[in-house]
Amino acid sequence: MGRRLHDYRERIESGVTRVLLLGIFATGLVAQFVKPVGDALQDKAFLGGALLSLVGYVLYDAVRELSGTLQTAPVAVAVNSSDLGRHVREAFSGREEVGICFLGYTGETLFLELKHRLERLLREPGPTRKVTISILVPDFSVPMAVPARVGPAGVPVDDPEFRRRLELKCQDFEQQLSGLQARLGAAGRVHVLCQYRQYQGIPRDKICIFNGELVFHGLYDVTARQRHQGQDRQDRELYDPEGYGTDLTVWSRKDGTETTRVAIDTWVKHFQGLWLLAAQPSWRVPPPPA
Template structure:
């Protein structure tokens, strides 16, 4: 794959074009890690600086993302939902795991945590510290969503249903993570849950302060059981939400780095000001 010496374009442009073609023809799949800088330099017969310039070009085009300490990866396509689960499992390969979640009930997070937590139990993943923060709505306060479609204000029954769903998943996360600490499989395992008086319009995941996943909750009619009767409510439907992925890289001014930093800033600001510990 040596470059054409008769090509008048700069070497970094030729390398970028070759890698771009490999990505667009799926020789490198979305989410796949590219060869390392030294490997690419050897493959193309160029200096490592040339490879770095080529990768920077592809990063600016949104085709690749650099992850600190991990390498360069083909960016997940935003035209389809990004798989949260493998990124969470990769998060658990680190010595210290931090996950911040803001949203409705944590159902997706609860499901995505099951496999990595099982691998910790079986010694296949060995983080030493796990810290998860859950920022969810205060269901003791009046809300306009969820509510029955024939109501115009707060619906206590729909709110109680929301509270049960939220409790099931947040408590499930707390129990599973705390169990690892009780068994001595990790040095420290903590889960904190705080509530705030706002209707969640989106879900946000921040993994190890290095990656974010963001998606909107659509409000749509949904037939559910309220008490013992079927009712049609306007509900927050997040299971099939498309998640948009951003990751921090070595350039603090890049879109990914700034998006992660601003997401962390927003989460920390809500957590430390208007959020309060959930009352059991």
């Protein structure tokens, strides 16, 4: 309703402006050739003023057309990964069904927020009755260029020990979420399905999809270096992307533009394809029997 009133008001203002410009043009033109009118207005530059108003009329239409084009074009919005918590809370707010998809590195930032929301559902389920969480992480069981140790001249050297550490981290996240899934199921309040799968390759993209309506996409800095201590107590430099500080571009169906709708549908389809091709990790805890 508000949008229609806004459009209606704009059409009225546009019509009034056009009438005024055409009125100035007509008055100036008459004043140039009808002497009594010209004497009454006491202006010697009627034709110039009339032509100027006509040019203004033409330019007004052109500017309005350009403005309309710019207003309907989707505006890319960027947020930081640290802002995901607010969007996770909004994804659960007032909804009976919640769907969250993630593709990235370890998903630690998202995991913490999901853990807090599921714990809250144990106390205050509200309207939420079904939660589906799909998480895609790299297959850390195979040699990788990222993460890897920084070798001579910056050449990545596979580091099985560090890969194993990340694999155990993902396993721990999955076990904690599966535990909450079982507790919520036993309480009979909310049905939760949390699944982990693995993709092949380095962690390049970070994708979050909330309820098929909100899409976040960013690129990890794959050459980011961190220092970690190994089991031998020695520090070593590793290629280890920092997910928490990754900037994300946002697409929201609330924009209401066709371009945004197509972009979101494309990302959703892309994730579904990757999910279909991904393998279940060997460490994944089987879901409890229904």
